[in-house]
Amino acid sequence: MVTADVAAGRRTSVIVALVLLVALLTLASLAVGPVRLSPLAVVDALFGGGDEVQRVIVQEIRLPRAILGVAIGAILGLSGAALQGLLRNPLASPSLFGAPQSAAFGAVLVIALGLADVRSYALPVAAIVMAFLSVFMLLSVAGRNAGLLILILAGLAISSLAGAATALAMNLSSNPFVALEIAFWLLGSLADRNFRHVILAMPFILAGAAILFSQRSALRALSLGEETAQSLGVNVGVLRLVVIVGVALGVGGAVAVTGTIGFIGLIAPHLMRPLVGYDPGRLLLPSALSGAALLLAADVAVRIIPSTSDIKVGVLTSLIGVPFFLYLIVRERRALGGGVA
Amino acid sequence: MSEPFLTAQQLNVTLSRRHVLKEVSLTLERQRLVTLVGPNGAGKTTLLRALAGLLRSSGTVQVGGETLAALPLRERAKRFGYLPQGHMVHWPLPAWDIVALGRYPHGASDPEHLSAQDASAVMRAMQATGVLEFSQRPATELSGGERSRVALARVLAVEAPVILADEPTASLDPGYQIEVMRTLRTAADNGVLAIVVTHDLGLAARFSDIVLVMQDGRLVAQGPPAEALSERILAEVFRISAFRAGHEHQMIIVPWAGV
Structure with a gap:
């Protein structure tokens, strides 16, 4: 198949281009900040050269931030692509299942109860536990063999519940500084993260990514619908569970250290489909890479945009993401109105 | 027998x-x-x-000779080519990729890297239904008749x-x-x-x-x-009478009137 080879070749070049883009943006992320460094100085400091101050800035302040940008952008893009494949719906994203909102609630609860401060290990652990709980709750409400519509509705209910619980925790918080701290943390940011955050989030992100990648050919078979996929030997119930667990692990780990950063998972797969095609299995890697590029770019942008107080990266991704979401609804309106089985 | x-x-x-x-x-x-x-x-x-x-x-x-309930999913899939009603495709995948999914039960997970055996099964199936000529066209751009032939080719490709x-x-x-x-x-x-x-x-x-x-x-x-x-079954089950005839050893039934 000549044309199939062309498509495969184009996919490879897209992936190579994305890897280069992520590398460039990583370099930019290391260079940009209150102290601007040249790319050469960054590379020098990264490998132990340059002066003491530059080494500390690059290695200890900006490198964890850049690593988290890559890893969290990637897991969000990957989760979005996997969920869109699972639900066969281009409007799906991780927040659809309420996992990030529940993870955020877990973290907020820890802060509000005064159990720990924002740099404590208790915070991410609580976030991950809540992400898991939300998934289990979703599955038990929706039932093991629930249809997609029921899953979506249950996810909506759970994310609303998590949102309300978070609001309640802030509402009841007696200390105004705590409420402020929660609010800032909820906005989602990569600023002031250190290697402890990286080490804490990484195992979950990597495990989630590995789980999601392992399901790529089952997701491809699912393009033909659940019944056909089942008849081809895909255990659709297990596939659904595995994908949701993968998303919960990755997104829970991510939210735990950065707060909620929305819409990367929605946008990344859409940017990639015109370039690499619609196959949900082949969409995973490019979506992860473009998610990483998007989050890095947004995180560089918040440091460049002049403002009196620093803009949170989660705010920026939402400002870009929501209009994009509306555009998708308009574009998919006919298909959605026509009833997606 | x-x-x-x-x-x-x-x-x-x-x-x-x-x-x-x-x-x-x-x-x-x-x-x-x-x-x-x-x-x-x-x-x-x-x-x-x-x-x-x-x-x-x-x-x-x-x-x-084997009990279905005792067979793992993958083994069942090798024995039954199943074509559901409506044969839906959710993403605009090329026809070739759809038919190649018929080889999934045989362990072929990537339509672009099929073994010689899997590829020839896909070719045979696409030839049998006459869809080889548009193997790279997205399913969503095909007519209803073309899509149904692609779906049938996918079932044939299982070679169940x-x-x-x-x-x-x-x-x-x-x-x-x-x-x-x-x-x-x-x-x-x-x-x-x-x-x-x-x-x-x-x-x-x-x-x-x-x-x-x-x-x-x-x-x-x-x-x-x-x-x-x-005539009795048609009347009892379908509540119809039918015009019946024979032609070249084949039977002709045309539903004719309600009874």
Whole structure:
């Protein structure tokens, strides 16, 4: 198949281009900040050269931030692509299942109860536990063999519940500084993260990514619908569970250290489909890479945009993401109105 | 007489507390085209799904001497090519990739890197249904008739001993209807047991070796078309009378009037 080879070749070049883009943006992320460094100085400091101050800035302040940008952008893009494949719906994203909102609630609860401060290990652990709980709750409400519509509705209910619980925790918080701290943390940011955050989030992100990648050919078979996929030997119930667990692990780990950063998972797969095609299995890697590029770019942008107080990266991704979401609804309106089985 | 390949004993299915399939038993051989007819809601789709092991049923299904319930999912998938009603494709995948998914039960997970054996099975299936020429066109850009042939090719590519097709001729023009039935007839002649759900009694009478008639969850008649689609059955099950004739050893039935 000549044309199939062309498509495969184009996919490879897209992936190579994305890897280069992520590398460039990583370099930019290391260079940009209150102290601007040249790319050469960054590379020098990264490998132990340059002066003491530059080494500390690059290695200890900006490198964890850049690593988290890559890893969290990637897991969000990957989760979005996997969920869109699972639900066969281009409007799906991780927040659809309420996992990030529940993870955020877990973290907020820890802060509000005064159990720990924002740099404590208790915070991410609580976030991950809540992400898991939300998934289990979703599955038990929706039932093991629930249809997609029921899953979506249950996810909506759970994310609303998590949102309300978070609001309640802030509402009841007696200390105004705590409420402020929660609010800032909820906005989602990569600023002031250190290697402890990286080490804490990484195992979950990597495990989630590995789980999601392992399901790529089952997701491809699912393009033909659940019944056909089942008849081809895909255990659709297990596939659904595995994908949701993968998303919960990755997104829970991510939210735990950065707060909620929305819409990367929605946008990344859409940017990639015109370039690499619609196959949900082949969409995973490019979506992860473009998610990483998007989050890095947004995180560089918040440091460049002049403002009196620093803009949170989660705010920026939402400002870009929501209009994009509306555009998708308009574009998919006919298909959605026509009833997606 | 060749030996039975697919048998079902006392199949019962209950869906949301409704008893949809009642005590269905059947014995079928390979190299047969079997049509499954009956009024709407008679349980035809449920029977196909129960035979393929796609829903929980009580009773036993045996395929090639093995008990279906004891077979892992992947092994079941190698034995049944299942074509659901409507044969939906959710993303605009190229026709080749869709047909190649028919090799999934055989461990071929990537349509772009098929083994020689898998690739030739895909080619054969696409040739048999005449879709090779648009193998790289996205399924969403194909006409209804073209899409249904791609879906049929996907089922043929499994190269399973049993094909279960749920209304493969629905919403097709007469030319495509005949083409689809001919393809299934050829598959049956080459050794496959093809079970085809249809509402078209004319196609059923003309193309099948055996007709299964269902009513209200039960199998009420089975046998060669002339026998299973007798005047009595047509009157009792479908509440119609029909014009009946013979032409070149094939039976002609045209539903004529209500009774």
